[in-house]
Amino acid sequence: MWRRLIYHPEVNYALRQTLVLCLPVVVGLIFGNLQLGLILSLVPVCCNIAGLDTPHKRFFKRLIIGTSLFALSSLAVQLLLLNAVPLAAILPGMALLLGVTAEISALHARLLPASLIAAIFTLSLVGNMPIWQPMALYTLGTIWYGLFNWFWLWLWREQPLRETLSLLYRELADYCEAKYSMLTQHIDPQTALPPLLTRQQKVVDLISQCYQQLHMLSASSHQSDYKRLRRVFQVALDLQEHISVSLHQPEEVQKLVEQSHAEAVIRWNAMTVAARLRTLSDDILYHRYPGRFSMEKPLSALEKIASQHPDNPVGQFCHYHFNRIARVLRTQRPLYVRDLMADRQRRQPLWPALKNYLSLKSSALRTAARLGVMLAVASLLGAALHLPKPWWILMTIMFVTQNGYGATRVRILHRAGGTIAGLLIAAGALHFHVAEGYTLLGMLIITLASYLIIRKSYGWATIGFTITAVYTLQLLSLNGEEMIMTRLIDTLLGCMIAFGGMVWLWPQWQSGLLRQNAHDALEKDQTAIRLILSNDPQPGPLAYERMQVNQAHNALYNSLNQAMQEPGFNNRYLADMKLWVTHSQYIVEHINAMTTLAREHNMLTPDLAQRWLQSCEIAIQRCQQRLEYDAPGKAGEVNILEPPEALAHGPLSRVEQHLQRILGHLSAMLTISSVAWRQRPHHGIWLSRRLRKSD
Structure with missing residues (x-):
């Protein structure tokens, strides 16, 4: 029983997060400085968003970088405000400056929102303490957070990967x-395949996550x-x-x-x-x-x-x-041993990352600019409403803004609903004037319960966090009840600004990126087939290319799902692309099957393999050309994606059966892409004549 309790992912995570937040409060209470302990317990919010609790072979290096960025962001905000620089100029500038972290790596990208939150939280402290004190709080809070998580992860070294x-x-x-x-219900792929695609997508995502954890944990050492x-x-x-x-x-x-x-x-x-x-x-x-x-x-x-x-x-x-x-x-042993570290993803060095970041094609630059504009609008709105420190509006924008439109919309709904419910509950509870000791105990219980459910029910967890936030303000300034209505309005304003920013500020609509993702998936298919039909396919490269094919198709399927949730999408275009993705999934499954056969050397003669390879490459390249060029299909165009004449007679081996069906799917995909192009929207990114290669 104790194993199920202590090793359960939700319980383990909730205990860690609750202890790292509440122990500073306990220490402050013991030494008679509860307010300082409460303020110090807010620093881990920035550390969580920055991913400083992620197990990593460079754990302390990332901790030092995070500490430095938090302290410097706090110092920069205070000095610039003292020099009468408007907040609407400070935050966009910081966003653009720190946005280069997204070009270095995905994990470094999390330092941008965390540093901005540190700067925003400093707004509430300006004028209430000396300049050095917020910096000291961030430094001590981040060091405490890092040391606690290092000790916790040392105790449970294998648990994240487990x-x-x-x-x-x-x-x-x-x-x-x-x-x-x-099996009998799998005859119609239109109804049978989508649920299987969703499950396959989850499997490949988890495999990718395992790869990343093995690299970050330095499992080889x-x-x-x-x-x-x-x-x-x-x-x-x-x-x-x-x-x-x-x-x-x-x-x-x-x-x-x-x-x-x-x-x-x-x-x-x-x-x-x-x-x-x-x-x-x-x-x-x-x-x-x-x-x-x-x-x-x-x-x-x-x-x-x-x-x-x-x-x-x-x-x-x-x-x-x-x-x-x-x-x-x-x-309980693999069929063959792979080199799991062969596809290690190296992080981008700072100077090449900066060079890429300064290009207008950089998605990191667009993300940072979008975030900066939203923060600037929120700052101007706060000034218009005579709010000298609109930090709650700014914080709401940071918390609800996600990478895509769909994720942001869901987070806004959960955040707004949870905040409204939490403020109503807190408003009623404040009338009872509960003693300080019972209040802290209740906050501890609510925090633990919220972290237990946050991964699956963000909205319900937000209710708990809102209650603890109101009581934190009450304990810090004794005016939590007076600020409830203000906090509610600020939350709604922040959600509206975040939603408008995701819709109107340089949106990256996934429906417009479907062609590029489809083109990339075909490219991975071609590479894998070329390796499978080579003279001496090695197990290591085969495993790597197979996963590359699965991940490329996963990216395509993800973009299709997100496109269907976007406003104003073209129903006919997405319906055709959904059918295209269905055939792409079958090609992925055939490549999976041929990989097992290639590893067991159950392959074709070199001459036969070369002829099949040529047929597959021609078919894939024709599908890519149909996706790439801005031109409708010719009226008299005949689909000639057939196997070579000499291969069409006599019984086919298992590899040839898979190859023949791949050609059949490619034939259908060529026809679909010709139809889908005519159904495309006629504005924006869809009008580009050629696909733009991603940098």
Whole structure:
């Protein structure tokens, strides 16, 4: 029982965040300076947003950089205000100056909003304490936050990676169960594939997160600590490879189901695998060694069906992949050893990052400029409303602004609703005039409960944080009740400014980026097929390219989902692109299947492989040209994406079957992209004649 409590991700995270916030308050209470302890407990908010609690091999270096930026941001705001520089000029300038961090790496990019929040929070302290004191608070608070998290992560060194791996195994179980539970319903890809795409997307996202954590944790230098977890991750890669393959012959599936009880047997195998994966998920998370496993009976039944129907490829296909899955689950060892660090992503050095940042094509520059303009508008609005320190409006903008339109809209709704509910509850509770000790105890309980649910229910967590914020103001200045209505208006104004900024200030509509993402996905497909059909495909590069294909398709699918949530999108254009993405997913699954065959050297002769490769490259390049050029399809254009004449006769090997179906999907994608281009919107980014390559 204690393992499930202490190792549970939500409980572990909530305990860490609550302790790092509340211990300074306890120390301040003990030494008779509660106000200083409350102010010091607010610094970890900046550290959380900056990701300074992320386990990293350069943990202390990032801590020093974060401390310096917070202190310098605080100093800059105070000095510039003393020199009568308007706030509407200070914050945009800081945003543009700090925006270069996004060009260095994604983790460094989090320093921009955190430093701006430090500067905004300093506004509430200006005039109430000397210039050096806010800097000292940020320095001491960040050092305390870093040392506490370093000690906590030292106690639970493997836990962040274990949590991600546990989620990965659980998602693999759900994906396997959903894919093979009802085979007869998978005939129509329009209804069957979208739920599977969503699950596949979650799996690939978690795999990418595991890669990042292995790099950040410097797993290669901690051989004894992470040896078993690296093996567990490699097992998950093998499982994803075999679960996500596709034969894509719905008519053959239907025929086998009608001729035998194959559907029940395949479902039996899938359920057995899914149950084992969920057990392993708990074992990984709660530090337990897995027990023995065997699925001999389900495999025997599947093998019997495959032997009874030798002309139907579905039975042999399912038996082959389930047999590999069972072997991996039984031995708990990967089918082959990969070099997990081969695709290490190096961070961009400062000077090249600055050069890229100064280009008008830089997305980091546009993001920083958008944020700066929103803060400037909020500052001018505060001046118009005679608010000398509109820090709550500014803070609301920082908290609700996310990378995309959809995420910002959802965060605004949750933030506004949670704040309104929290202020109403706090307004009623303040009338009871509870003693200070009980107030602090209640704030502790509310903080713990809010952090327990923040990952899944941000709106409900905001209610708790709003209550603690009001009581913090009450304890600091004894006027929390008077500021409730003001805080409510400030929150709504901040949400409105953030929403307007995401809609009208240089928006990066995903529907306009679909062509580029589709082009990139085809490029990755071509690279992977070229490697698979090479003379001597090596397992390491094969694994890397396979994941690159999956991640590129994931980016395409993400942009499609976000485009469907954007205002004013073109229904017909997105409907056509949705069908295009469906065929792209089938190509990804065929590449997954061919990767396993290439690793086992079950390939074609060099001459045959070269001829198939030429056919695939021609097909992919024609699809790319259709996406790239601003021209409608020719009226008399005939689709000639067919395999070579000499390859169309006689029985095809398993690799050739996959290649033939890839050509079929590419043929459909060529037709779809010709139609989709005519359905495109006729303004903005959609009118560019050529695709702009991303820098």
